[in-house]
Amino acid sequence: MLSEIELYIHIPFCIRKCNYCDFLSFPAGEELQNRYVDALCEEIRRTGEHINSSFKIRSIFLGGGTPSILSIYNVNRIFSCIREHFPFTDRTEVSMEANPGTLNSEKIKTYRDAGVNRLSIGLQSADDECLKMLGRIHSWQEFLENYHEARKKGFDNINVDIMSALPGQSLESYLDTLKNIIELGPEHISSYSLILEEGTPLYNDEALLKRLPDEDTDRRMYEMTKKILEEAGYHRYEISNYAKEGRECIHNLGYWEDVPYLGFGLGASSYWKEKTGSDCQESFLRFSNVRDMEKYLAQPFRPFEEREDYQELSREDRMAEFMFLGLRKIRGVSLKDFKDRFGCDMESVYGIAIHRFLDLGLLTMKNGRIALTEQGINVSNQIFCEFI
Numbered sequence: 145m146l147s148e149i150e151l152y153i154h155i156p157f158c159i160r161k162c163n164y165c166d167f168l169s170f171p172a173g174e175e176l177q178n179r180y181v182d183a184l185c186e187e188i189r190r191t192g193e194h195i196n197s198s199f200k201i202r203s204i205f206l207g208g209g210t211p212s213i214l215s216i217y218n219v220n221r222i223f224s225c226i227r228e229h230f231p232f233t234d235r236t237e238v239s240m241e242a243n244p245g246t247l248n249s250e251k252i253k254t255y256r257d258a259g260v261n262r263l264s265i266g267l268q269s270a271d272d273e274c275l276k277m278l279g280r281i282h283s284w285q286e287f288l289e290n291y292h293e294a295r296k297k298g299f300d301n302i303n304v305d306i307m308s309a310l311p312g313q314s315l316e317s318y319l320d321t322l323k324n325i326i327e328l329g330p331e332h333i334s335s336y337s338l339i340l341e342e343g344t345p346l347y348n349d350e351a352l353l354k355r356l357p358d359e360d361t362d363r364r365m366y367e368m369t370k371k372i373l374e375e376a377g378y379h380r381y382e383i384s385n386y387a388k389e390g391r392e393c394i395h396n397l398g399y400w401e402d403v404p405y406l407g408f409g410l411g412a413s414s415y416w417k418e419k420t421g422s423d424c425q426e427s428f429l430r431f432s433n434v435r436d437m438e439k440y441l442a443q444p445f446r447p448f449e450e451r452e453d454y455q456e457l458s459r460e461d462r463m464a465e466f467m468f469l470g471l472r473k474i475r476g477v478s479l480k481d482f483k484d485r486f487g488c489d490m491e492s493v494y495g496i497a498i499h500r501f502l503d504l505g506l507l508t509m510k511n512g513r514i515a516l517t518e519q520g521i522n523v524s525n526q527i528f529c530e531f532i
């Protein structure tokens with residue numbers, strides 16, 4: 145059986161930078177976008193030749209930035225290149241991130257025709273005041289038009305991203321956003337609390353920071369998200385992600401379930417397994433592409449061992465990753481999977497930490513799985529640290 149891999153393609157362009165954003169993204173004109181797609185296609189082609197073996201493509205994710213900023217010509221170029229070097233089928237989950245303000249009917253049709261079968265739309269809030277404060281380029285109305293157009297063009301798997309704990313956002317405003325989205329009935333909803341990232345305009349805006357919701361309101365937003373979405377038929381399968389039955393994001397699950405992936409484009413990270421040495425031992429590698437555009441354009445493909453942050457993972461690293469990535473899933477990690485993978489019991493490695501967290505009510509153990517409790521989710525970062 146062929147092993148499964150995932151592909152991530154990074155499009156680092158946005159119309160303008162949002163006030164809270166520290167992702168690798170920036171505005172760019174058409175000429176740079178064209179040169180970038182030339183480089184991206186070269187990287188995809190050379191990587192396909194370099195790995196020189198067959199894999200089943202489990203999912204493809206075009207993320208950013210704002211992939212929907214690209215012209216139809218460039219989107220078609222990227223997908224033709226992927227098809228040529230990493231053939232995928234109709235059953236492969238192919239997601240694309242899109243932002244209102246950069247979408248239109250023709251683009252949405254192009255995505256469908258190119259094989260995209262899951263659209264992830266960045267809304268953030270249904271309240272235009274909040275959108276303005278965040279520096280988003282669109283209104284709720286524009287989002288609605290794009291959403292309905294996507295449905296019309298046949299998208300039956302849509303994610304909507306929303307945010308809570310925003311400056312000036314009341315509980316009512318947040319719940320209104322949730323209610324409005326539920327009425328539309330997307331298959332997947334991601335709800336993230338605002339994280340203040342150093343160096344962003346929001347981080348330095350004292351007046352806005354004074355308008356952040358207090359701790360109680362923040363807590364209520366968080367609790368109500370779970371309650372309201374579950375009542376509406378969305379189950380929570382990861383700390384911030386909710387889906388209708390069978391509509392979990394396959395690509396993201398792969399990140400938490402040890403599926404190898406190749407990242408293409410500026411700054412993109414990869415996790416890769418390969419057989420090395422005369423005894424064909426399996427090596428587990430992590431590496432990233434350069435984050436400097438000129439360097440990337442000059443040399444879009446480099447052998448894996450020459451990439452940034454190249455690291456061969458030890459068995460201990462992999463066990464730690466299995467734990468802290470797997471525990472992000474609400475169903476947690478399987479004791480049997482751990483043993484099958486590493487040849488030892490999870491408790492023989494992490495017994496002390498696991499039992500401490502079980503005693504504190506932060507973890508539960510049932511049906512051969514260990515998972516965070518509701519209380520554990522609240523302090524998940526501290527728990528993850530224990531496994532690193």
Ligand code: SF4
Nearest residue numbers: 158161162165169209
């Ligand atoms: S659209 Fe997304 S990636 Fe682009 S600046 Fe805004 S938050 Fe960042």
